[in-house]
Amino acid sequence: MRAEPRVVIIGAGFGGLYAARALRDAPVHVTVLDRTNHHVFQPLLYQVATATLAPSDIAVPIRWLLRKQKNTEVLMAEVESVDPRARVVSCRDGTRVDYDFLILAAGARHSYFGHAEWESFAPGLKSLEDAIELRRRWLLAFERAERTTNESDRVAELTFVIVGGGPTGVELAGMLPTIARFGLPKDFRHIDTSKARIVLIEAGPRLLPAMPEPLSARAARDLEELGVELRIGERVTNVGDGFVQLDGERIDARTIFWAAGNAVGGLAAAFDAPRDRSGRVRVLDDLSVPGYPEAFIVGDQAVLRSRGADVPAVAPAAMQSGRTAARNIVHTVRGEGRERFRYRNKGDLATIGRYKAVGVVAGRQLSGWLAWWTWLFVHIMYLAGFRNRLSVLLEWGYSFFTYDRGARLITVPPPPVAPASSRTIKPTW
Amino acid sequence: MRAEPRVVIIGAGFGGLYAARALRDAPVHVTVLDRTNHHVFQPLLYQVATATLAPSDIAVPIRWLLRKQKNTEVLMAEVESVDPRARVVSCRDGTRVDYDFLILAAGARHSYFGHAEWESFAPGLKSLEDAIELRRRWLLAFERAERTTNESDRVAELTFVIVGGGPTGVELAGMLPTIARFGLPKDFRHIDTSKARIVLIEAGPRLLPAMPEPLSARAARDLEELGVELRIGERVTNVGDGFVQLDGERIDARTIFWAAGNAVGGLAAAFDAPRDRSGRVRVLDDLSVPGYPEAFIVGDQAVLRSRGADVPAVAPAAMQSGRTAARNIVHTVRGEGRERFRYRNKGDLATIGRYKAVGVVAGRQLSGWLAWWTWLFVHIMYLAGFRNRLSVLLEWGYSFFTYDRGARLITVPPPPVAPASSRTIKPTW
Numbered sequence: 001m002r003a004e005p006r007v008v009i010i011g012a013g014f015g016g017l018y019a020a021r022a023l024r025d026a027p028v029h030v031t032v033l034d035r036t037n038h039h040v041f042q043p044l045l046y047q048v049a050t051a052t053l054a055p056s057d058i059a060v061p062i063r064w065l066l067r068k069q070k071n072t073e074v075l076m077a078e079v080e081s082v083d084p085r086a087r088v089v090s091c092r093d094g095t096r097v098d099y100d101f102l103i104l105a106a107g108a109r110h111s112y113f114g115h116a117e118w119e120s121f122a123p124g125l126k127s128l129e130d131a132i133e134l135r136r137r138w139l140l141a142f143e144r145a146e147r148t149t150n151e152s153d154r155v156a157e158l159t160f161v162i163v164g165g166g167p168t169g170v171e172l173a174g175m176l177p178t179i180a181r182f183g184l185p186k187d188f189r190h191i192d193t194s195k196a197r198i199v200l201i202e203a204g205p206r207l208l209p210a211m212p213e214p215l216s217a218r219a220a221r222d223l224e225e226l227g228v229e230l231r232i233g234e235r236v237t238n239v240g241d242g243f244v245q246l247d248g249e250r251i252d253a254r255t256i257f258w259a260a261g262n263a264v265g266g267l268a269a270a271f272d273a274p275r276d277r278s279g280r281v282r283v284l285d286d287l288s289v290p291g292y293p294e295a296f297i298v299g300d301q302a303v304l305r306s307r308g309a310d311v312p313a314v315a316p317a318a319m320q321s322g323r324t325a326a327r328n329i330v331h332t333v334r335g336e337g338r339e340r341f342r343y344r345n346k347g348d349l350a351t352i353g354r355y356k357a358v359g360v361v362a363g364r365q366l367s368g369w370l371a372w373w374t375w376l377f378v379h380i381m382y383l384a385g386f387r388n389r390l391s392v393l394l395e396w397g398y399s400f401f402t403y404d405r406g407a408r409l410i411t412v413p414p415p416p417v418a419p420a421s422s423r424t425i426k427p428t429w
Numbered sequence: 430m431r432a433e434p435r436v437v438i439i440g441a442g443f444g445g446l447y448a449a450r451a452l453r454d455a456p457v458h459v460t461v462l463d464r465t466n467h468h469v470f471q472p473l474l475y476q477v478a479t480a481t482l483a484p485s486d487i488a489v490p491i492r493w494l495l496r497k498q499k500n501t502e503v504l505m506a507e508v509e510s511v512d513p514r515a516r517v518v519s520c521r522d523g524t525r526v527d528y529d530f531l532i533l534a535a536g537a538r539h540s541y542f543g544h545a546e547w548e549s550f551a552p553g554l555k556s557l558e559d560a561i562e563l564r565r566r567w568l569l570a571f572e573r574a575e576r577t578t579n580e581s582d583r584v585a586e587l588t589f590v591i592v593g594g595g596p597t598g599v600e601l602a603g604m605l606p607t608i609a610r611f612g613l614p615k616d617f618r619h620i621d622t623s624k625a626r627i628v629l630i631e632a633g634p635r636l637l638p639a640m641p642e643p644l645s646a647r648a649a650r651d652l653e654e655l656g657v658e659l660r661i662g663e664r665v666t667n668v669g670d671g672f673v674q675l676d677g678e679r680i681d682a683r684t685i686f687w688a689a690g691n692a693v694g695g696l697a698a699a700f701d702a703p704r705d706r707s708g709r710v711r712v713l714d715d716l717s718v719p720g721y722p723e724a725f726i727v728g729d730q731a732v733l734r735s736r737g738a739d740v741p742a743v744a745p746a747a748m749q750s751g752r753t754a755a756r757n758i759v760h761t762v763r764g765e766g767r768e769r770f771r772y773r774n775k776g777d778l779a780t781i782g783r784y785k786a787v788g789v790v791a792g793r794q795l796s797g798w799l800a801w802w803t804w805l806f807v808h809i810m811y812l813a814g815f816r817n818r819l820s821v822l823l824e825w826g827y828s829f830f831t832y833d834r835g836a837r838l839i840t841v842p843p844p845p846v847a848p849a850s851s852r853t854i855k856p857t858w
Contacts, residue, residue, distance in 0.1 A: 036839065037568060037572060037837070037838065037839045038838050038839070054483050054484070054485040055483070055838060055840060056483040056838055059838055061616070061837045061838070063616040063617065064616055064837070067615040067616045068615070073575075073618040073619070074575075074616075075572075075575065075576050076569075076572040076575075076576070076839075077576060093576070095576055128838070128840055129840060132840060139466060140505075143466060143504075143505040146502075146503075146504065146505075147504050147505070147506060147522070147524055186496040186497070187490070187492040187493055187496045187503075188492065189502040190502070408466070408490045408493070409466065409467050409484055409485055409488055409490070409557070410465065410466045410467070410505075411484060411557055411558060411561060
């Protein structure tokens with residue numbers, strides 16, 4: 001016997017967290033489920049991956065963020081399935097939670113376009129664990145390069161390939177040469193880290209496809225100035241241990257990062273509703289699933305149109321849709337009509353290295369240092385409400401002036417060395 | 430053909446790092462080998478384990494610390510064996526390094542007194558990985574307690590056992606009740622975290638056996654005031670998944686930390702020299718191994734007497750012996766006589782919770798808040814030379830006044846759930 005309707009929110013990324021916060025004073029009981037214990041400020045993940053920031057600078061315990069919200073409980077549990085008919089969510093540890101309203105905000109992973117076996121050779125960057133793993137990989141590559149006496153091994157260790165020319169790929173590709181040129185050289189004796197080769201591959205016709213064309217061109221120019229080798233319009237046909245295969249060329253690289261495509265996990269498939277190629281559910285304009293008025297999908301797992309365009313899979317869209325879904329639950333509980341989601345595009349920025357960025361803010365195209373300062377201001381504003389704002393500012397200020405890498409830690413033990421015979425995989429086609 | 434003698438240092442803890450630094454201007458070529466890429470400020474490891482500090486606050490890349498030392502190279506490699514006759518060190522990845530002089534500074538692990546199988550249930554605290562694992566374990570225990578609906582499970586989840594009443598055990602035991610009482614309560618809905626039971630077990634007759642008796646008594650009183658349950662003079666006879674067995678009692682606890690005993694790894698055994706029960710080599714008073722004048726052992730792997738007493742296995746002794754071994758190498762290269770190691774005991778402090786400490790400094794016994802301020806001052810001074818001093822001060826100041834746990838992250842994915850049948854182990858006696 002519950003007096004109040006129970007709202008279950010799956011995922012505490014931007015969508016889930018903003019939904020939960022919007023239900024603070026609502027006459028409902030909220031349960032937030034997340035696989036991890038922390039909310040991550042995703043737009044800065046690449047800074048953890050590049051050892052500019054420490055994990056705790058951009059991640060905060062979810063239950064700490066929601067501690068003052070008396071109507072909300074947080075459970076750390078990995079959701080395994082949703083039963084939309086019985087209205088129950090089941091977790092891997094056996095926990096089952098009934099719901100009256102559901103907000104699915106479980107986010108996306110990278111898409112390997114049907115080649116799941118590429119993931120172990122070319123991990124993506126969606127979670128804090130991913131960022132720590134990426135950081136570990138490129139740091140270890142420099143360590144191995146310093147140790148080896150074999151010249152072709154050394155070249156492969158110092159080759160870094162990033163697949164995908166969206167914001168994540170561009171931001172990773174922009175940071176690596178900066179670190180290799182200015183942050184590391186004095187630390188090594190046997191290698192010239194500034195000779196590291198950084199390759200950015202994008203299958204489409206230009207970088208940052210979501211931005212206006214002139215900004216793509218500017219980003220390409222800025223990256224080339226940093227020494228990044230661009231492969232635009234080239235398709236990856238295979239990825240294995242230590243190499244990336246392009247149509248006509250094989251690049252030997254021990255460190256490969258994947259920043260291409262989005263794929264949605266299986267939870268969205270629980271609903272008998274139309275989905276797009278990457279698995280996203282086409283939601284109604286109140287963000288509910290067609291045929292399931294009590295179930296909402298927000299953020300990267302939903303696809304819908306607003307103001308004549310598809311809502312992009314970006315952090316502000318997740319925040320806004322989380323809030324709208326929450327308000328629609330309150331409207332329903334109160335017997336009011338639901339509101340229609342309208343995406344408000346506040347802008348879009350991507351940094352390129354240490355001083356530059358490109359983007360559109362309030363309809364104006366920005367690039368260079370002005371875009372970079374705007375980026376800095378916007379991100380510090382959005383970190384408000386998290387305790388880490390001061391800490392991030394200090395870290396940034398410190399590493400900006402010193403190129404020091406305080407967060408350059410390899411903390412996950414390297415996996416056991418595999419026997420040589422198992423180190424290449426057979427392509428499956 | 431090398432012009433200069435080659436010094437190999439195994440391990441970049443306090444002993445190895447201070448040895449390397451002391452060789453800065455020496456006419457030798459130095460190679461520092463370490464399993465990890467970072468030097469850890471070990472006395473503050475318990476603060477990472479208790480989520481007061483972030484890993485990057487107390488760990489710094491070794492090669493960054495030694496970057497200005499032109500005669501020194503750093504290789505991240507796990508040493509597998511030492512051949513004292515051929516004077517060569519072999520690493521797990523196949524790297525082999527010849528030496529003219531060796532400084533073995535590989536430190537100690539905890540001793541499980543012949544029960545290696547206890548380690549997975551009761552991990553120790555010697556490395557950054559250990560600290561992250563301990564943090565993960567107690568954080569997950571609170572998460573599981575919040576989720577469970579079974580009362581006896583909940584009690585076991587909220588029971589924390591620490592085995593070993595030395596400084597590490599006392600410092601861990603002092604922090605946990607503080608966090609449970611002041612840091613966590615508002616974050617949880619279904620449990621009263623202040624009811625967490627913290628048990629500290631010490632087989633000997635008193636806590637902190639290296640300190641004067643009145644300080645042991647004071648530490649015991651301070652811990653009991655914090656609500657810690659002391660089991661002094663009680664012996665652990667078995668440890669398994671979810672329990673600790675004492676002589677006449679079984680304590681059900683899902684989180685068990687091991688802080689008892691020291692054991693030295695196999696590298697020291699390469700030398701045909703007398704060793705003590707825990708595997709430490711009895712070195713000569715110039716810190717060289719009897720019969721091997723070119724090989725020195727410093728820090729926790731060596732045992733020797735100085736000023737009529739055994740040199741303790743503490744950080745200052747490691748620093749001092751590292752420096753003396755380095756100087757003795759320089760003496761030898763220059764054809765001078767070697768100096769005798771004399772341990773200078775500067776004092777010894779252990780914190781108890783948030784405001785208190787006990788210890789001896791300059792021959793004076795200190796306790797309470799005065800000891801705590803002394804501890805703070807000493808540790809901030811010793812962090813000098815690392816970039817993290819300001820960051821640590823800020824974190825401390827912040828968490829001191831807010832009880833906020835910014836570093837409360839669970840970042841290593843939990844291991845796969847084992848089938849029920851494999852979750853208890855058979856004792857081997």
